[in-house]
Amino acid sequence: MISLPDLDQHPVADSRALQGAVPVIDIDALLKTDSAADAAARPVVDAIAAACRDWGFFQVTNHGVPARLIDDTWQEMRRFFELPDAVKEAILRTRANPWGYYNNELTKNRRDKKEVFDFTAPGVDPIYQSQNRWPPMDGRFRDTMLAYLDACSSLSLKLLEAFCAGLGLPPDCLYPEFVGTHTSFVRLNHYPVRDPLANATIAHQPVAGLGVHHHTDAGALTVLVQDDVGGLQVYREGLWHDIAPLQGAFVINTADMMQIWSNDIYRAAIHRVLAMQSADRFSIPFFYNPGASARVRPLLPTVSESRPCAYRTVHWGEFRGKRTDGDYADYGTEVQIAQYRI
Numbered sequence: 001m002i003s004l005p006d007l008d009q010h011p012v013a014d015s016r017a018l019q020g021a022v023p024v025i026d027i028d029a030l031l032k033t034d035s036a037a038d039a040a041a042r043p044v045v046d047a048i049a050a051a052c053r054d055w056g057f058f059q060v061t062n063h064g065v066p067a068r069l070i071d072d073t074w075q076e077m078r079r080f081f082e083l084p085d086a087v088k089e090a091i092l093r094t095r096a097n098p099w100g101y102y103n104n105e106l107t108k109n110r111r112d113k114k115e116v117f118d119f120t121a122p123g124v125d126p127i128y129q130s131q132n133r134w135p136p137m138d139g140r141f142r143d144t145m146l147a148y149l150d151a152c153s154s155l156s157l158k159l160l161e162a163f164c165a166g167l168g169l170p171p172d173c174l175y176p177e178f179v180g181t182h183t184s185f186v187r188l189n190h191y192p193v194r195d196p197l198a199n200a201t202i203a204h205q206p207v208a209g210l211g212v213h214h215h216t217d218a219g220a221l222t223v224l225v226q227d228d229v230g231g232l233q234v235y236r237e238g239l240w241h242d243i244a245p246l247q248g249a250f251v252i253n254t255a256d257m258m259q260i261w262s263n264d265i266y267r268a269a270i271h272r273v274l275a276m277q278s279a280d281r282f283s284i285p286f287f288y289n290p291g292a293s294a295r296v297r298p299l300l301p302t303v304s305e306s307r308p309c310a311y312r313t314v315h316w317g318e319f320r321g322k323r324t325d326g327d328y329a330d331y332g333t334e335v336q337i338a339q340y341r342i
Contacts, residue, residue: 049166
């Protein structure tokens with residue numbers, strides 16, 4: 001295939017050949033075990049490990065997050081994005097505080113056609129030394145969002161166990177980097193047909209060609225619920241592949257720190273979201289991130305004579321701060337783990 005300079009210009013795979021390509025994994029057996037090391041969980045662990053190696057993307061069913069909580073989160077998200085622009089912009093994020101609303105985000109220094117609301121666990125976060133800023137809505141919004149964050153945190157810890165067990169490591173080997181210390185957050189995404197900055201007076205790039213331009217996620221793994229509109233695509237072997245919405249499923253993808261921990265056995269999946277042309281799209285990603293002081297390097301059992309250590313150590317708090325800067329404005333080349341490759 002001809003090498004094109006911009007991955008976003010590469011072709012899209014024929015959807016007729018895509019049936020069953022991106023794995024769908026029932027994780028009920030994993031959730032019912034005390035540990036991913038239990039024999040009953042082995043088929044799920046093997047399926048997840050294969051998906052992380054081959055795609056970096058998969059969908060999970062029987063994930064244990066209550067349908068009622070997901071429905072409530074959808075409802076509250078839509079209530080938020082229906083607020084007047086002036087109300088949302090009153091909690092506009094800044095370079096110093098990334099929590100709140102934003103409609104001028106960049107990916108690799110190109111503007112995305114979307115608006116977002118980001119929040120994390122209560123209290124002062126350890127990376128930005130900032131706190132959540134909530135919209136002037138009743139307490140139901142905040143309570144629902146925090147309950148959803150907690151549910152995704154619990155699910156992600158079980159998935160983390162499976163990721164580690166799939167590498168032949170103790171399932172709890174990364175617990176110290178996450179349990180009680182993780183810096184995860186939830187994002188509410190709205191991809192409107194109408195450009196959210198169409199009539200804005202603030203400085204912005206005039207064209208937003210995609211909902212989100214191609215990228216990898218920064219942390220360990222991402223748990224995403226998407227509506228039925230579609231538009232999410234993953235890049236593999238020179239082609240973009242649609243991640244078709246599946247009712248009741250979560251989309252899971254491997255992210256940068258997991259690629260480093262696995263010494264390139266698992267690959268952080270390059271993905272993007274198309275710009276909406278005929279219907280608005282909504283999605284809710286949960287980014288499962290390690291503690292601010294985590295020092296991420298290939299785990300020793302993944303390093304061998306045939307697979308030498310591929311990365312120098314990444315300080316997560318510093319890496320995350322630089323990536324957030326790049327999302328907020330054009331401060332130069334966006335930080336990538338390739339810059340840490342040995």
